[in-house]
Amino acid sequence: NFITIPEAFIDLFDIAKNSDNHTELRNGTSTSLQVPNMSSTTVRVFIPSVPSSGISYATSSVDTTFYDAGKTILNVDGDEAINVVISSTLRMISGAVYHTSATPGNELRDVWIDVANTSNGMHYGVSATSTNGYSLQLAEGTYKIIAAKPGYIMQPQTVVVSANATLNLVMTSAAYTISGTVTAGGSAAPYAFVRAEKTTGGSTVTQADASGAYTLSVDSGSWRIYAASDKYSEAGYASNPVSVSGNVGSVNIALISAASIQDVLMTSNTFKDTASGSFEDTTVKTKVTIDSGGLGQSGSDSYITAKETVNYPNTPLVNIIANKAKDISAYSGDSQVKNLSSGKTATIELTYTVAELAVSGIDTPAEVAQLSVSTVNDQKEWESLNTSATYYDSSGNAMAASDVTSNLSNVAQVVFTTTEATHFSPYALTQASDPTAPETPSGLTMATPNSISQLVLSWTANPDSDLAGYYVYRSTSSGGTFALVSSTGSNSYTDTGLSANTTYYYKVAAYDTSNFESAAGSESSAKTLPAGGGGIVGGGGGSIPPSQYVVIPGTDAQTTSTEPSFSTQTPSSDVSVTVQTPSAVSVTITKTLKTGSNNSEVKDLQKLLNSLGYTVSGSGLGSPGNETNYYGAKTREAIKKFQCDNGIVCSGDENSTGYGLVGPGTRAKLNAMVSSESLGSSSGSTQAPTSSESQDKQVQELQKLLDELMKQVEALQSSQ
Incomplete structure (x- = not known):
């Protein structure tokens, strides 16, 4: 039986001649077009919401033949007749769009209705230009649907299409505004696109004016704000998310990362x-x-x-x-x-x-x-x-x-x-893409504290297929204000630089590749150890006595002691310190590296991170011995942890603050780590200053070395 198709695109492409003929079919059952005789033409038909796997071709004429077994290449030797077979059942979905509630008088017009089926990649949209609403012909399946209109917000809705149905959509009035300015490279960014993503679902978009000023209409809740300009990549507001319970101003976004594009007109x-x-x-x-x-x-x-x-x-x-x-x-x-x-x-x-x-x-x-x-x-x-x-x-x-x-x-x-x-x-x-937020993370637990300055969290990994990572929030009081500490690509996190003998409270939220964030899970807490304890993380100041080895936990090296001793003696001129570190890596990072970078220095970077305890991946690509040339999400998260632990940057993103970007400052710190790693070879040693130099300088140099060792110890402890 022939069916009426609201819209279809028919293309006949001759590969040998690199030419095509095409036509469109609207609200009909058949159409025709002319092609050169004696050609082998590839048949391609596209119908909104119908995946390519659901379309095939047949003929009822003995004079029409296909070149291939899959019946996609047609032998043209006269008039031909092709039947397009749709294996998917098409259903009609229609309805009206309302504000506040689906009651007469609340109908909206000039609304864009967007639908997507992420399982087969189909994306389709129509405009409801009048209060009579909209209609969509969709193949049976599960879709995400959302309505967009300035001044209104709608959270994405899941709809299962299995029969003709009426689906009315309800939008919420955007009672508040977020406003600010966008700059690119330090100057105003005229007509920059600005978007806001509600952490629990929903979005709005606007365009800045000639001066870079913008105003977004939003409702109450937590929103993340992003902007992009003509030549500068998208970046987020440095203090995302923005909590909205009234109008919010001065949400200014600085774009600093020039895009790698062909921007010549x-x-x-x-x-x-x-x-x-x-x-x-x-x-x-x-x-x-x-x-x-x-x-x-x-x-x-x-x-x-x-x-x-x-x-x-x-x-x-x-x-x-x-x-x-x-x-x-x-x-x-x-x-x-x-x-x-x-x-x-x-x-x-x-x-x-x-x-x-x-x-x-x-x-x-x-x-x-x-x-x-x-x-x-x-x-x-x-x-x-x-x-x-x-x-x-x-x-x-x-x-x-x-x-x-x-x-x-x-x-x-x-x-x-x-x-x-x-x-x-x-x-x-x-x-x-999927416009819904990930599931809320569960199972947040705190490891038994073993440090005066760090705590270790872990939680159950989320099952979402488009999961990008997790946000870790911290507070110093139960039920208090939780500030964003970091983001991570794994389901564990080591929080460093904490105060001794202090209780900290944590919550974790998940975010996906579209930056949608889940609600934060239940809080969990732990208390750091009091200061003044012994062992490798305790003790007083002073020098390391001669011939005393400092051993980083986690190595198999044989040493004279597994715990350094400390004294208050003034170091003598023959003091030497031998530092043994695991799998020292001798590399130098010279390039700026970021998400999407693909070169040999990325592999060197991954090796260095793995050797320092900032493991890129526990298994597979990026894991120790399986480093790659590609800078992806796992490499970015490892760099973020390195930056945060070493006091470089701990918030924002690659474009706004350099968080996750290997720029000059991060390169310098990494390369300094390489230098300190070289001390870890079995034959390496650092001689103290000669007796002709002041004892104060000797103490300063040894203290620097000790500080560096402590950072390496904590980094290795956090990776275990």
């Missing part, structure tokens, strides 16, 4: 607006083709521009692939054209290398099939467009999908094409 040749126009540039890897008359009918000179940008709205149901968009603009005469003429469209082709896709974890054909070209609409939301993907090898030859390896190893780049563009704005490659 590229311009097409001039063409008349009555003619078809085109733009193609290999620098920004973008191609635009506009219907004739798309920019007007006045005969004016026209042109198209494009550049890469990171200034785009990050919305909860969408991940932006490779963390960048293509900002496409058009001009006719002396004016910028925002929308194409009625009935006219443009074809947008975005090219991504395999390396760019890998930045977002896309490395299989199945994952590529889940991606779509999207554009920013009038509601500042990402609108997904029907998209086809064409693979190319290193010689620039188009590839049949059946020839692509399971890990894209024989692919150089992928071209993503849509023919549905009707306006000019940022365009990007997108993937559906």
Whole structure:
């Protein structure tokens, strides 16, 4: 039985000739298009909410044959007839959008409704332009749905589609505001996109004015604020999260990390607006083709521009692939054209290398099939467009999908094409994401205290598939104000630099790859040991006597003593200290390293962190002996702990404060650690100053050495 499809994109691609013919079907059961005779054409059909695995092709005509067993490549030798078979059952979901409650008179209009199925990557949206509401045809499955409208907030809702149904959506009025300014590189960031993510779910987005000033409409609760500008990567407010129970001002965001993008504005040749126009540039890897008359009918000179940008709205149901968009603009005469003429469209082709896709974890054909070209609409939301993907090898030859390896190893780049563009704005490659917060962590326990300055926490690992890490909060009183101490990628944390004989209270929350944060779990507490005890973490000041070994716990080295003794003697000129440390690593970090870095120094960094007790991973990639060249979330969390323990930085993120970034200060400290590690070789020793130098200088030098040893001891204890 034939069914009416609200929207479908049909593409017939000739791999040998690297050309395609396409058409759209709207609210119909059939359509037709012309292709060259005697060609082998790959059939590709895209239907919103239907995964590619749910679409196949057949024919009822003996004159129509397919080249391959999978029935995707058509032999064209005359008129052909193809049947598109949809294995998914389509259901109609409709309803109205209300504020406060679903009662007559509370209907809202001009609302964007976004749906996503994270299991198959489908992302789809419609606009409720009137109070009559919206309607969506969705394949059966489980979806996340959210409504977006300035001045209103809605938490993401899970809906199981198994039959035609009415689904009314209720939004909450945003009674309060968060305001501030955005700067980039120390100057105002005009028209920067600013977003707020509620820690328990819900979001809002706005755009700053020409001076970088912004105002977000929010409701009460805990919110995290982020911003990005044209050339500077997104960063969060340094004191996230912001607690809102009234209007909050002076939430100023400083962007300091310049994005690695092709931000040079590229311009097409001039063409008349009555003619078809085109733009193609290999620098920004973008191609635009506009219907004739798309920019007007006045005969004016026209042109198209494009550049890469990171200034785009990050919305909860969408991940932006490779963390960048293509900002496409058009001009006719002396004016910028925002929308194409009625009935006219443009074809947008975005090219991504395999390396760019890998930045977002896309490395299989199945994952590529889940991606779509999207554009920013009038509601500042990402609108997904029907998209086809064409693979190319290193010689620039188009590839049949059946020839692509399971890990894209024989692919150089992928071209993503849509023919549905009707306006000019940022365009990007997108993937559906989960907009709900992770589960609340449970099982928080405190290890038996064994230090005057640190406590060890652990909790049950969260099962969420999109988990990014955990936030650790601390207070000095039960039920008091809990301040963010750190974030970590593992389900344990060692809190250092604490006061002796003091009780500390902790809570832990989980956050996901979309920065949604769970509610914090139940508090747990422990008390540090009193000062003045013996052992390696106690004792008085003074020097280390001659020939006394200082042994770092956790090594297998044979020494004359496993506990140093201390005295108040003035060191003599023949004092020597031998320090034995585990698996000393001789490396030097010279580059700035951050999330996404991929080079040999990352591997050196991971080796150094593992040797210092800041274990990147307990097993698998990143674990001792299995270090890699890739700087991912686990490496970032290990660096954060190193930075916090060594007093470098303990809050913010890579872009706002350098937290998690290996910059000049962190490099210097790491390299200093390498120098101190070199003391740990079995033959190494440090001679005290000669008798001609002052005893005060001798004491200072030995005290520095002792301080360094204590830091290494605590680092190793925290890793056990």
